[in-house]
Amino acid sequence: MMTIPGPVLSLRGVSKSFGPVQVLHGIDIDLHAGQVLALIGENGAGKSTTMKILAGYQPPTGGTILLDGQPATLSGLRAFEDAGIVLIHQEFNLAEQLTVEQNVFLGRELRRGLLLDKTRMRQLTRDYLDRLDCAVDPDTPVSKLSNSDKQMVEIAKALGRRARILIMDEPTAVLTGSEVDTLFAQIRVLRDAGTAVLFTSHKLGEVAAIADRVTVMRDGHVVRTDAARAMTEDDMATAMVGRDVSDLYPAKPGVAADAPMALRVAGLDVPGWASDIAFDLRAGEIVGIAGLIGSGRTEAMEGLCGLRPATTTRLEIAGNPVHVRSTQDALAHGLCYMTEDRKLRGLLLTKGMRDNLTLQALHRFGRVVIDRGAEDRALTQAIADFDIRAGNRDVAVGNLSGGNQQKLLLAKIMQSQPRVLIVDEPTRGIDIGTKQQIYAFLRRLAAEGRAIIVVSSELQEVIGLSDRVLVMRQGRIAATLADDDINEATILRHAIGVAAPQTRKAS
């Protein structure tokens, strides 16, 4: 940016308290037209509250909001929207059964007389989508769209509200790598057209790629604001955590050559997703499974664990041939899968921690009548073992932070005492401090003699954790990598199917 005009939207000394708990302590934030600001921080640092104040969802308890340099007297969501400030939620705010066009104009339908002016709405929707380079048909029901297209519809909706300030809460959390690229291309289009964009992400690589400036929050304070190119990813992480995080991944002790075989899979077929998957896993070993989204990683593992229809020509657990046709079979053989989607598949969000913890292993808590005392002791133990931080044991799990939910999910899976543990995206959407803890837990579980498979889209995670890496492409294992071959370039080459090293690197 050559010239930096005054900020279009600012917070000056803004504080926020919920009852006696102060979550924001006099923070200053500036959004400039034609710039992308990344707001980063660990879970609980105050990012969400800051965004809600910026977008008018919550009033601050102290300080001022400046709009175009003037103290804003806006009150209520509608007033903020009329001022051109739009917040896009992490969980999309779209009516799934309605079409794209209906969603874009939801609540602000154009009319001609008493009837809807469909022609104009269709044409405007088309315009907005064109501006975003998005080829979606306005007549498509939103439920049929991919996550990235839904994101585009959200942005189109914001355009329809003449947004000049766009606030995006973790827009990339649900997107695949190429979808992220598309989104960023479109954010750049909006930025160049003069929109001020604020976004949050846990992926620091993305922050470095898209942001012009970065504001780092920690414990309700702004600890640093700087130009993006003035900060390395390490700088960002250190500022977020407040300590050095270079030891993010635990040391790899190596797997003894004579370690017993924990799992041997041959000819695993998951119709429509994966075929002819074969691999071995030793006790104490952590094997990473990398691959692009859609490469069948998750589906192959779900098939292996009886969660979806699948066949194997041979399956051995601890040297014994077994058959797994259902999740109950898998459980009985000590084969457990931890889902990538903790909110929709992993935890009962309206229930307490105890019910969640023991759900998968209730048979261990009494033959006929459940021993609640034993459940409570198990919860006490799990809270200690996995450092789960909840104010109160009976709080609904949906109110826990993402990191604590993930720890609880891991604790829940461990209740069934798996010999072979498959974890899918074990650190999705959680802060770096909690990630470090989860990596340490996984290594500790391996050291106890369990065999662990880590499925992840984050290459750094796969590289940092795994003793060996399987790369999947189009439903097959494209490569098995060990030692020095476990690096980003090699994994990516196999994942996208270009064997020769001279091809350009996908970022």
Add this chain to the structure above:
Amino acid sequence: MTTQTVTTRTPPPRRLPSMSVLGPILALVILVIVGALMNSSFLSAGNINNVLSRSAFIGIIAVGMTFVITAGGLDLSVGSMAAFIAGLMILVMNAALPSLGVGVPIILLGMAVALVAGILAGLLNGFFITTLGIEAFIVTLGSMGIYRSLVTWLADGGTLSLDFDLRTFYRPVYFDGILGIAWPIIVFAAVVIVGEILMSRTRFGRHCAATGSNAHVAHYSAVNVDRTRLATYAMLGLLVGVATIMYVPRLGSASASTGVLWELEAIAAVIIGGTVLKGGFGRVWGTVIGVLILGLIDNILNLTDLVSPYLNGAIQGVIIVLAVILQREAKAKG
């Protein structure tokens, strides 16, 4: 983070806001006080026995309904199912009369028919809902029509009556009891105790709540979702059979008007008792309170002449809506 050490004493279960627990109990207590003030015979043993016996049929069914709703389902067919089972029972017993004669065996045969028919009817509902994946509302709306029509057809539009001698022999199952407590009440109490333990203390109860709360999570937690749901419908069918066994000796007949609106009363009792209609949370003891509230309103209106008994349905309707509003407010606060 407060460094509060976890005490070994288990904390009191405070998962639910107190209003949703206290509300139904409070309403019941108020009803009892109102009833006692309005009519001196309200608290007599005879009246209490009468109210409880009449409530027992709906109550037994409502316990089963609690499980179905908790597991995320619904069954609209129970009233028609009860009428059909009653008709079937009467037909079979009348037909077996020449060969078996009046006695215990023929009663046992009738009971067996009721229980088997109930389980089968429940399994059939459950099969369409789980295996074929059709909405519970649609399936049971369909079977509701089918059973109602079948019983009308079996009775040829009139009434199916149990043979007079048989009826006299069977009567004590409704009218007698132990220590002055009628059999329907005893059976109801037994069903409630077993149901409460099943719901709150066993794997099956937890699996029902997990399934109703989020079927995906339950599936990924190695819960057999389909079998759990099927079991709730079969169990409800069985309990409809049990209720019919207690009901037939009362009148000794079945017709197209038998068990009309029982399904709504059972569902209402479940909801008033604090079970969540969308599923995921249910409590059997709450259902019992719901049943008693509905039964007492009916009884009080019959005993006093302040309000016409014809307005019973209106008052019940108001209470159902009130119960749900109270639950929602409690949830919002909590």
